[in-house]
Every structure is written in structure tokens, then in C-alpha cells.
Amino acid sequence: MQTNYVLIDYENVQPKNLEILAHHNFRVYLFVGANQTKLSFELAKAMQELGDKARYIKISGNGPNALDFHIAYYIGEFIKDDPNAYFHIISKDTGFDPLIRHLKARGFKVQREKQLAEIPVLKVSGAATDSEMLEAIVKNLVSRGHSRPRKVATLKNSINNLSTEDLSDSQLDSLVEQLEKRGKIVVSEGKVSYKLKAS
Numbered sequence: 366m367q368t369n370y371v372l373i374d375y376e377n378v379q380p381k382n383l384e385i386l387a388h389h390n391f392r393v394y395l396f397v398g399a400n401q402t403k404l405s406f407e408l409a410k411a412m413q414e415l416g417d418k419a420r421y422i423k424i425s426g427n428g429p430n431a432l433d434f435h436i437a438y439y440i441g442e443f444i445k446d447d448p449n450a451y452f453h454i455i456s457k458d459t460g461f462d463p464l465i466r467h468l469k470a471r472g473f474k475v476q477r478e479k480q481l482a483e484i485p486v487l488k489v490s491g492a493a494t495d496s497e498m499l500e501a502i503v504k505n506l507v508s509r510g511h512s513r514p515r516k517v518a519t520l521k522n523s524i525n526n527l528s529t530e531d532l533s534d535s536q537l538d539s540l541v542e543q544l545e546k547r548g549k550i551v552v553s554e555g556k557v558s559y560k561l562k563a564s
Contacts, residue, residue, distance in 0.1 A: 374456035383411035393419040489527040
């Protein structure tokens with residue numbers, strides 16, 4: 366199963382719903398600024414419940430973008446050890462975007478979300494309607510760049526992996542059919558090509 370790394374810019378975003386990560390294959394790194402001396406009880410409890418899948422990283426020193434540089438360094442370390450993983454930077458800071466574009470161009474799966482609930486696997490699991498689920502699936506496929514599934518069977522497996530519960534064959538068939546009807550994919554002899562706009 367693909368590992369999802371979540372790197373939280375705690376100076377920029379203070380998530381109050383960390384527990385939503387508990388039922389997925391996430392590794393969580395909470396980056397705390399040198400001058401941040403307080404964390405909420407709810408956050409500390411949620412981090413503790415994630416066990417060895419969660420870690421605090423308190424940066425040393427101050428300065429413009431000091432925490433951002435730490436996140437960039439750790440992504441490099443993680444990519445070296447786990448190049449096929451999916452990386453989520455949780456931050457409202459658009460300064461990460463040039464780095465993300467560079468990494469995507471090199472074939473790595475990196476995305477910035479403003480909050481935890483925007484992570485595609487969580488959006489699919491929390492989707493109330495087919496339309497919301499399709500939107501989350503498309504966002505995930507766009508972010509994967511050249512590493513998108515090339516066969517229908519692999520695409521169905523990828524969609525299933527985005528959900529907390531196993532989807533039935535008929536649900537997966539329906540989702541693939543709807544992607545095709547919406548003009549997002551073209552299926553021919555079991556193979557898939559994409560008509561997606563890059564993010």
C-alpha cells in the first residue's frame with residue numbers, strides 16, 4: 366500500500382481534525398516554529414494516538430521561511446527513501462508551489478493542501494455524493510502526472526485505494542464510466558488515456 370506523508374506547516378495551519386488521518390496509511394510530521402511554545406491538548410492527543418506514525422519536528426532558529434526550508438529538506442530525505450510515496454504539504458503558503466511543480470515534473474507525487482480534509486483520499490472517503498467522489502478522484506489523478514494508471518484494472522484499484530472501505534465492482538465500474546462520460550478519460554481495449562488539465 367502506498368504511503369502518504371503529511372507535512373504540516375504548524376506556523377501556517379493549526380489543524381483541529383488530525384484524528385481523520387487515523388484510519389489511513391499516513392505518516393504525519395508536525396513542523397513547529399522555534400517560537401511556538403504551546404500546542405492544544407486535542408492536537409497532542411491526536412498525535413499520540415497516531416503512535417509511531419506521527420512525529421514533531423521543532424525547527425531551530427528563526428528567519429523568513431525557516432520552517433518552509435525544513436519541510437523542503439525533509440521531503441528530499443523522504444523521497445530518497447520512498448520515491449513512490451505521496452507527499453502532502455499542509456499549508457496556505459503558496460511559496461511551496463514552485464518546489465512542488467519541480468518535483469512533479471520529475472515524476473514525484475507532491476501536493477499542497479490548505480487543510481487536511483482536502484487530501485484526496487480523505488475527500489473520497491468523506492464524499493456524500495458521486496459528484497464529490499469524482500471530483501476527488503480527478504484531483505488525485507491530476508496530481509499524479511505521468512504516473513497515472515494506464516489500464517482500467519489498475520485505475521479501478523487506484524480508486525479503491527482512495528476509499529476507506531472497499532468499493533464493489535459495480536461501484537468501480539460506475540465511477541470509471543462516469544469519468545468517461547465527463548470526458549476525463551478515454552477507454553479503449555482495457556487501456557486508459559487521460560484528458561485532464563494539469564494543476
